[in-house]
Amino acid sequence: xxxxxxxxxxxxxxxxxxxxxxxxxxxxxxxxxxxxxxxxxxxxxxxxxxxxxxxxxxxxxxxxxxxxxxxxxxxxxxxxxxxxxxxxxxxxxxxxxxxxxxxxxxxxxxxxxxxxxxxxxxxxxxxxxxxxxxxxxxxxxxxxxxxxxxxxxxxxxxxxxxxxxxxxxxxxxxxxxxxxxxxxxxxxxxxxxxxxxxxxxxxxxxxxxxxxxxxxxxxxxxxxxxxxxxxxx
Numbered sequence: 424x425x426x427x428x429x430x431x432x433x434x435x436x437x438x439x440x441x442x443x444x445x446x447x448x449x450x451x452x453x454x455x456x457x458x459x460x461x462x463x464x465x466x467x468x469x470x471x472x473x474x475x476x477x478x479x480x481x482x483x484x485x486x487x488x489x490x491x492x493x494x495x496x497x498x499x500x501x502x503x504x505x506x507x508x509x510x511x512x513x514x515x516x517x518x519x520x521x522x523x524x525x526x527x528x529x530x531x532x533x534x535x536x537x538x539x540x541x542x543x544x545x546x547x548x549x550x551x552x553x554x555x556x557x558x559x560x561x562x563x564x565x566x567x568x569x570x571x572x573x574x575x576x577x578x579x580x581x582x583x584x585x586x587x588x589x590x591x592x593x594x595x596x597x598x599x600x601x602x603x604x605x606x607x608x609x610x611x612x613x614x615x616x617x618x619x620x621x622x623x624x625x626x627x628x629x630x631x632x633x634x635x636x637x638x639x640x641x642x643x644x645x646x647x648x649x650x651x652x653x654x655x656x
Contacts, residue, residue, distance in 0.1 A: 432566060436560075437559060437560045437616070441523055446554050497520065521617050525613060531609045537643075542641070548638065549635075557630055565595050566603075591603065604616045605617075
């Protein structure tokens with residue numbers, strides 16, 4: 424690592440870490456029920472040509488061969504990003520795969536960002552379903568879990584944390600490391616990781632479907648809606 428960021432590097436083998444993915448990306452196209460099945464291929468071709476997400480995903484497909492299970496989700500994480508905004512460890516020109524060692528941590532992280540969007544529009548009414556995407560990770564990661572005091576890249580204020588995090592991510596990529604492991608900023612005691620290369624995300628498997636719901640206040644509920652029933656998590 425660069426001398427300005429003298430953080431430890433750990434060689435890890437993580438059997439399971441979870442990313443929450445909106446189930447909107449699992450659903451059939453909204454027009455599917457309105458057209459003859461013989462036209463579905465034409466619709467898919469039109470969508471692929473006009474969708475920013477799909478065109479970027481197609482361009483990145485060579486990074487993660489499509490024959491692997493759930494390769495489309497991995498490619499989408501790296502190919503589709505917010506073109507005018509940063510995340511903690513990726514900028515407006517590159518995606519990344521964020522995950523956590525426990526689903527509770529992922530839920531805290533996702534809920535924080537959703538709540539912030541609801542606050543922006545001053546309307547705390549929303550229902551969003553996510554599916555668990557579990558994966559394994561191995562190799563060299565920058566390890567921030569024991570760094571004290573906490574580095575700027577973990578600052579809760581995005582205006583401070585995100586620029587510093589993007590700088591660290593660039594240095595991590597330049598060093599050929601797989602990603603960064605760090606304490607969750609939104610869930611005390613939780614651990615997150617970010618994989619900076621698609622090939623680092625291995626053995627992807629789909630888990631439960633979890634529903635986050637806001638009913639007019641900043642507080643939310645979480646339910647497992649995988650089966651026929653609804654079970655509070």
